Amino acid sequence: MARSTKRPSLDAPRGRGGMLARTPQPSRDRFGRFTEWIARNMGTPLFLLALTLFCVGWILWNTTMPEPWRFDDAALGFTALTLVLSLQASYAAPLILLAQNRQDDRDRVQIEQDRQRAERNLADTEYLAREIVALRMALTDISGDVVTRDVLRAELRAILDRLDGVAPDSEEERR
Numbered sequence: 001m002a003r004s005t006k007r008p009s010l011d012a013p014r015g016r017g018g019m020l021a022r023t024p025q026p027s028r029d030r031f032g033r034f035t036e037w038i039a040r041n042m043g044t045p046l047f048l049l050a051l052t053l054f055c056v057g058w059i060l061w062n063t064t065m066p067e068p069w070r071f072d073d074a075a076l077g078f079t080a081l082t083l084v085l086s087l088q089a090s091y092a093a094p095l096i097l098l099a100q101n102r103q104d105d106r107d108r109v110q111i112e113q114d115r116q117r118a119e120r121n122l123a124d125t126e127y128l129a130r131e132i133v134a135l136r137m138a139l140t141d142i143s144g145d146v147v148t149r150d151v152l153r154a155e156l157r158a159i160l161d162r163l164d165g166v167a168p169d170s171e172e173e174r175r
Contacts, residue, residue: 032102039099042092055081 041047058081062072071079132152139147139155147155 032098033097035098036102038092039096041094055085 058072059074059078061083062078063074072078103155135156136147136152140154145151
C-alpha cells in the first residue's frame with residue numbers, strides 16, 4: 001500500500017475534510033424556544049377550546065359507543081382521561097416555569113441596559129447643565145451684567161451663525 005504524497009496546504013484547516021466534515025451542532029437554545037412556544041400557546045383560547053373538545057369527545061366516546069369500543073370506563077371515573085390530563089399538567093407546569101425563567105433573564109438584561117442608558121443620559125445632562133452655567137458665568141464676567149436666558153440664546157445664535165459663516169445682518173437680529 002502506497003502512502004499518500006499529498007502535502008497538506010497551509011490555506012486549509014487541519015482535520016477531516018470532504019464527506020467526513022463535522023456536521024453543525026443544533027442550537028443549544030432550541031429547547032428554550034420550545035418551552036416559550038408551549039407557554040405562549042397553552043394560554044390561548046384556541047388551546048383551551050381544543051382541550052375542551054378533546055375532553056368532551058373522550059367522554060362522549062366512552063359513554064355512547066358500544067362496550068367493546070370503549071377504552072375508559074365511566075363507572076371508574078374516566079381514569080385514563082384523568083391520567084392523560086395529569087400527565088399534560090405535569091409537563092406543562094415545568095415548561096411554563098422554564099419559559100418564565102428565560103423571560104426573567106431577558107428582562108434582567110433589559111433593565112440593566114436601561115439603567116446604564118439612564119446613567120449616561122443623566123451624566124450627559126449634568127455635563128450640559130454645567131457647561132451652560134459656565135457660559136453664563138463667562139458672559140456675566142465679560143459683560144458685567146446678569147445674563148438672562150434670552151441674552152444667552154442670542155449669544156449662542158450669534159456664535160452658531162459665525163461658525164456657519166453667516167454673519168447676522170444687524171445688531172437687533174443677534175438679540
